[in-house]
Amino acid sequence: MDLKTGRNDPCWCGSEKKFKRCHWPNQGTQIKYERANFGSFGTSVRMQSISSIPKKDVDKILSLIEEQRRDGTRPLPSRLLQSIGDNPVLEVRNFLLDICAKLVDENWCGRSEMCIYFAVLLRHGLNFLGKPAEVHIGKATYIDHNNQDNRFEWDHSWVVSEEQLIDGNIDSMLENPMVPNGIAPAPYWGPIETTPSDRKLYSSRILDSSQDVIELDEQEITMWKQRLEVALKDKF
Structure with missing residues (x-):
């Protein structure tokens, strides 16, 4: 079994199904660790050994996610949003962020590995509301304020x-x-020049909307875009 099998790759078992729709959700802790370690499109974590000791307990995180789903208490970006400006207004910002979060949180291990899907949906929502938007893909460094x-x-x-x-x-x-x-x-929505000092973002490319169904799971992203449009029509 290849621990580097991607969520949209053919499953290692030969079923001809995608890994995420076959054996991915049923693997043991090591597979959960690999897939929870982020990035549908690859991260620095993937270069680390699968036997590395995680800084947080994977099973506890996954159990908490399941418990929050049952209780309807999954956290949403708006609760911590640092928002500067009023175009669009805060109500629209909160709604867009939260509906995108709810959609990608349908991923079995939560939305922590779903940043590219989240960004694509957010761009789609902004475009739907008549706002220009670009998805940037690159490297990000996050820094502890106290260290x-x-x-x-x-x-x-x-x-x-x-x-x-x-x-x-x-x-x-x-x-x-x-x-x-x-x-x-914390989530941030504001001028580029006032980006919080706890993060450094380095864009390597812009994802054109025509590439969404090529780089992402076509069925998932198409379905989520449709549901996002319905939610926006109902709300605004």
Whole structure:
């Protein structure tokens, strides 16, 4: 069995199903650790040994996610959002971030590995409301306010719209077992020049919307976009 099998790759068992729809959810802790360690599109964590000791207990995180789903208490970005500006207004920002979070949180291990899906949905929602937006893919470094040497780097995705940076899914880092204690960035929506000092984002490319169904799971992202449009029509 290849521990590097991606969630959208053919399953190792030969069923011709995608890994995520076959053996992925049923693996033991090691597979959960690999898949919970982030990034549908690869991260620095993937370069670490699967036998590395996680900084947080994976099974406890997954159990907490399941419990919160049962209780309807899954955290949403709006509760911690650092928002600067009023275009769009805060109500729209909160709704967009939270509905995108709810959709990608349908991923079995939560939304901490779903930043690119979150960013694509957020761009789609902004475009649907008549706002220009771009999905940026690159590297991100997050820094502990109390200890500048305590840092975490990973591959990440975020949105830029009308000179505003939207780093909206980042509160889910708390569910990443490899993130050191002390690093807990809040979602941010505001001018690029006032990006919080606890993060450094380095864009390597912009994901064109025509590439969404090529780089992501076509069925998932298409379904989520449709549901997002329905939610926006109902709300606004």
